[in-house]
Amino acid sequence: MTPEKISxxxxxxxxxxxxxxxxxxxxxxxxxIDWDSLAIISTIALADEHFGVMIPGQELSECMGIxxxxxxxxxxxxx
Amino acid sequence: xxxxxxxxTHSSLHLWLNNLRLAGVVACLPDHQVxxxxxxxxxxxxxxxxxxxxxxxxxxxxxxxQVTTGDLCLQAAKKLLHYLEWPPESVDGVILMTQTPxxxxxxxxxxxxHQLGLTKATFAFDVNLGCSAYPYGLWLAGSLFSSGVKxxxxxxxxxxxxxxxxxxRATALLFGDAGTATALEKGESDTWHFLLGxxxxxxxxxxxxQGGHLSMQGPSVFEFTLREVPPLIERLNSILGNQHDCxxxxxxxxxMIEHLRRKCSIQPEMFPINxxxxxxxxxxxxxxxxxxxxxxxxVAPFAxxxxxxxxxxxxxxxxxxxxxxxxxxxxxxxxxxx
Numbered sequence: 001m002t003p004e005k006i007s008x009x010x011x012x013x014x015x016x017x018x019x020x021x022x023x024x025x026x027x028x029x030x031x032x033i034d035w036d037s038l039a040i041i042s043t044i045a046l047a048d049e050h051f052g053v054m055i056p057g058q059e060l061s062e063c064m065g066i067x068x069x070x071x072x073x074x075x076x077x078x079x
Numbered sequence: 080x081x082x083x084x085x086x087x088t089h090s091s092l093h094l095w096l097n098n099l100r101l102a103g104v105v106a107c108l109p110d111h112q113v114x115x116x117x118x119x120x121x122x123x124x125x126x127x128x129x130x131x132x133x134x135x136x137x138x139x140x141x142x143x144x145q146v147t148t149g150d151l152c153l154q155a156a157k158k159l160l161h162y163l164e165w166p167p168e169s170v171d172g173v174i175l176m177t178q179t180p181x182x183x184x185x186x187x188x189x190x191x192x193h194q195l196g197l198t199k200a201t202f203a204f205d206v207n208l209g210c211s212a213y214p215y216g217l218w219l220a221g222s223l224f225s226s227g228v229k230x231x232x233x234x235x236x237x238x239x240x241x242x243x244x245x246x247x248r249a250t251a252l253l254f255g256d257a258g259t260a261t262a263l264e265k266g267e268s269d270t271w272h273f274l275l276g277x278x279x280x281x282x283x284x285x286x287x288x289q290g291g292h293l294s295m296q297g298p299s300v301f302e303f304t305l306r307e308v309p310p311l312i313e314r315l316n317s318i319l320g321n322q323h324d325c326x327x328x329x330x331x332x333x334x335m336i337e338h339l340r341r342k343c344s345i346q347p348e349m350f351p352i353n354x355x356x357x358x359x360x361x362x363x364x365x366x367x368x369x370x371x372x373x374x375x376x377x378v379a380p381f382a383x384x385x386x387x388x389x390x391x392x393x394x395x396x397x398x399x400x401x402x403x404x405x406x407x408x409x410x411x412x413x414x415x416x417x
Contacts, residue, residue: 016132016133016334017129018125018128018129018132034129036248036249037248037249037296037297037298038129038130038133038134038248038249038297039133040297040298041133041297041298041301041332041334041335042133042334044298044301044302044305045301045305045334045335045338048305048338048342049338049341054302054305054306056302057296057297057298057299057301057302058298058299060298061298
């Protein structure tokens with residue numbers, strides 16, 4: 001999970017969530033973002049596309065921000 | 080006659096049928112087309128834009144309170160019989176695939192038998208399936224031909240707008256209504272293949288209690304499709320040796336199906352999408368995709384098409400069949416025949 005890959009993932013996620021291209025960084029919290037089921041579906045698809053992993057929707061729904069999403073991707077990646 | 084053994088080693092059952100012909104499909108839409116962006120009394124413009132961006136739905140055709148699933152399917156069936164010049168007495172049966180029948184009882188298909196003027200020597204029944212209904216229906220209907228059936232009507236339709244909670248962001252702007260009719264008869268075509276699967280452990284993901292509203296756990300449904308659909312396509316392609324000219328997926332949500340398309344390595348020109356105009360029409364979505372995309376990839380003579388449905392149940396199915404170049408494929412509006 002290189003910084004370039006993370007940037008590409010966050011850029012695609014911002015686009016999917018109708019946010020400004022620089023709205024998401026590895027430290028962004030979801031306090032100002034509508035983190036609903038549609039956002040979670042987009043995140044599942046983009047994590048699969050960018051990292052080849054399937055993150056469970058239930059665990060994603062409990063995330064409070066991008067750091068937790070990236071941690072979930074990290075733990076799901078094959079070691 | 081040898082009966083091939085079916086296979087349970089995958090998460091889908093492989094079955095096949097011979098000597099069938101799909102004579103035609105008519106899809107009937109309600110007259111009322113609603114643009115999502117106009118629904119600002121329920122949601123803010125920003126909300127609507129964001130939801131439309133992720134679902135891909137810009138407009139839908141909605142039935143209104145007075146028009147039922149049976150009404151839409153009946154109009155489609157009337158038009159289809161007219162096109163094909165099939166006399167009513169030549170039809171042996173009517174099967175309706177729906178999650179939104181006119182009433183709890185009787186089966187809506189029984190009313191339609193009478194409304195179509197079919198003879199009493201006709202079988203008629205409903206089947207409760209949604210997103211996976213069409214390939215399931217083709218398999219079920221096609222299986223009956225070995226018992227002597229010569230012609231039948233397979234209807235697939237839903238009026239999900241009648242059971243949606245208008246304040247629910249996940250569903251209120253997603254579903255459209257439509258009714259379809261498909262004519263099947265004995266033929267001499269190549270073998271039709273089917274892959275069928277069920278996982279009732281996910282039944283709560285998409286459900287409507289008696290008298291209640293539809294509830295959908297979108298992320299769980301998406302997880303399930305990502306898990307089941309790519310292997311399903313891989314298996315279908317391996318059975319048929321990558322012969323498909325066209326893949327017609329249930330129009331669940333544009334973001335989801337585009338992702339599935341890339342994951343299944345299907346070229347965009349072989350993968351029509353119409354969810355933007357019609358929304359998710361549940362059991363009607365695959366036959367509506369057949370009629371609404373007739374103008375492009377489906378006109379090739381003897382096109383081999385893959386039909387893929389997945390969702391409520393949880394249930395999934397794929398069908399692979401050969402389409403005649405002279406099969407009727409038409410989309411009509413409800414009031415056209417009234």
